[in-house]
Ligand SMILES: [Fe+2]
């Protein structure tokens with residue numbers, strides 16, 4: 001019996017081990033995409049996602065305050081940085097699968113599912129790339145503690161699809177576009193070419209995840225005949241604690257369909273004068 005897309009999503013979400021989770025994620029994504037390409041789509045169906053995804057026993061999850069900070073100039077600091085990115089990527093795998101069954105009661109075009117399945121496949125690849133880099137540096141995912149608060153955004157927006165799109169792809173993943181070039185610089189300076197290549201892959205693919213968020217956010221605003229900027233500001237203020245932090249990557253944000261009037265009014269500074 002073939003599984004529905006929602007059943008596939010719940011299977012990924014309830015798999016604890018990172019490598020196993022991403023293997024299932026990539027396999028299901030390939031099945032969904034192949035079925036769409038041959039015009040024999042897999043039904044979306046319905047299934048109840050867990051409130052929190054299954055996670056491995058390690059890493060230990062700590063309050064962000066208690067996660068030790070390490071200087072990126074040392075090998076230990078670079079391992080900590082890659083470990084933090086691996087943790088973000090594993091959360092992203094779950095976030096992209098979670099949105100499918102969580103909001104399956106909202107009718108959406110098939111392209112909505114294509115986008116999140118593709119994004120989940122990308123994140124699975126990113127997690128594996130980070131694990132490969134860590135192993136090359138004689139470490140592994142789980143060797144260090146990690147942030148406990150990563151699933152917070154998902155829980156806060158558990159019954160609000162537009163809130164989920166505003167906070168996850170359009171705020172959190174957009175932030176990734178701002179900070180990744182600096183990280184690439186750290187590894188380039190240290191001559192760690194495998195991490196540079198992996199982070200460059202992540203950087204180029206993350207633009208599309210922000211773009212998917214913006215696309216479907218605008219779609220839903222159009223459906224409800226509401227002003228996207230007003231709704232976006234309202235939802236981010238409701239669900240995201242604190243101001244957005246410049247400097248912003250205006251170029252990549254624009255490429256992803258996120259113009260300055262979306263994010264600057266939510267920042268703790270005024271935009272630089274450009275005219
Ligand atoms: Fe990613």
Ligand SMILES: [Fe+2]
Pocket residue numbers: 092119123173206209
């Ligand atoms: Fe992403």
